[in-house]
Amino acid sequence: MDENVILSFCIPTYNRANRVCECVNEILKYKGNEIEVVVSDNNSPDSTYEDLKKISDSRFFYYRNDSNLGVGKNVINTFKKAKGKYVFLMSDEDFVNIELIPKILEILKSNKGLSILTGSIQFKESQKYYWRYKNSFFKKGSQALLGFAFKKNYFSGSIYNKELIDFDNIWNDLYVCKAYPNLCVEVLLCLKGDVHTIANPICFYAEQEKESYIDKLKGKNFNDFEPRLEQHRDFTQIVKGIEIDFVTKVNLYAFLCYKLIYNVSIIKQIKNKKNEEMLDLLARAKQFAMENIFEIAIENSVVMKLENYIEQVFNQFAAPYL
Known part of the structure; x- marks a missing residue:
């Protein structure tokens, strides 16, 4: 862990060269050194490697898997590579609301007991919401589980306290955790720390370039x-x-x-x-x-x-x- 890095933006990607480059470059418009961007490429056959290697920023880190690990393992891989205390999980098709980054960092610095921070998701091309949260705070344990766990499958925009993630206890044998590892992580974190949701749009939902590779996981569509x-x-x-x-x-x-x-x-x-x-x-x-x-x-x-x-x-x- 790098003491200077508070927040790691973690982007697992597969075969979306154009979109993931846009996502990374958008985040890097924020000039502070309290962040980094970590991309774990699931052995994409397109130009992901060539395109991302062109990005020159000391806060950007690109890793390419030797083979396709599957969705779940690739998500966890980005977390393990991250140097920040908190990891911000993003799909490779969506965009971070960079104007909110200062507020996010302020919340993380001032709330040491947080295990999860997340916010609303707004459509990129409109003012409508894909998912809307209220400003809410849930104490760890029953309150966090009943108020937050299992509510939202979509994983963009979720921030986790990496220090509280037990990487050896995420139900890796369950199929659903291979497709939605974020939900498994969130259940465990609800037991370990408080959960804070904010009404502000934390990221922007963009239309998919192609069918989600989560949907195609082992030929299944949820x-x-x-x-x-x-x-x-x-x-x-x-x-x-x-x-x-x-x-x-x-x-x-x-x-x-x-x-x-x-x-x-x-x-x-x-x-x-x-x-x-x-x-x-x-x-x-x-x-x-x-x-x-x-x-x-x-x-x-x-x-x-x-x-x-x-x-x-x-x-x-x-x-x-x-």
């Missing part, structure tokens, strides 16, 4: 139905394994059930499913959520409460298709 179930199963295993009180685990699982059924409900927007097909998918998601209750709870009264809640969520999202 917008499809079966991968949504697999995602829910893996998240359930994470909740089951964390050291937190039982009530918090039950409430976290209830949120995961809501998230599953909601995510299935928007498949129609992506795939243009017919009403009867959507009802069938929602019913199957409901059943899957109910079956996985027993990974978290076995007491009849708790199981019944969760079943009733899942039924209510199903009815809410099934109503438009009846």
Whole structure:
């Protein structure tokens, strides 16, 4: 760790030479030495290597993997290479709001107990928001888990206290952590430090140049139905394994059930499913959520409460298709 570097912008990349160069150059417009930019290239076959090597700035560090490590390992690789106390995770298709960097650094310097800092995500070409946060503060433990964990899959704009990341305990065997390692890191960090969200746009969401390589991971697309179930199963295993009180685990699982059924409900927007097909998918998601209750709870009264809640969520999202 370099004591002078407070914040490392970490950009895992694959096959997006033009976009990642734009991202890096935009960050480097900030002139302070408290930052660095770290790019880990997942053995891109395009001109990523040649283009990034042209960037001359002592705060920029480029690493190229000998082979494609997959999304999760490449994300973690950028963290390990970073010299800053905090790591700012960015997709290679989005842009940092460099005007906010001074405020970010001020927050990090004045809040020593923070494990996570993040902000809203605004569309680059408009004033609309891809994801909007309020100015909120969650104490570590149950409050941080229930207020923040699992809420946002998209990983751009999340800042983590690197000193608190246990690189050997990120559930690397779970498929969902290979696609969304940020969510696994965030669960662990919610247990170790406070979480602060800010309303300001911390980064700008840009339209994808091509289909996300996260979507293509091992031929799966998390917008499809079966991968949504697999995602829910893996998240359930994470909740089951964390050291937190039982009530918090039950409430976290209830949120995961809501998230599953909601995510299935928007498949129609992506795939243009017919009403009867959507009802069938929602019913199957409901059943899957109910079956996985027993990974978290076995007491009849708790199981019944969760079943009733899942039924209510199903009815809410099934109503438009009846």
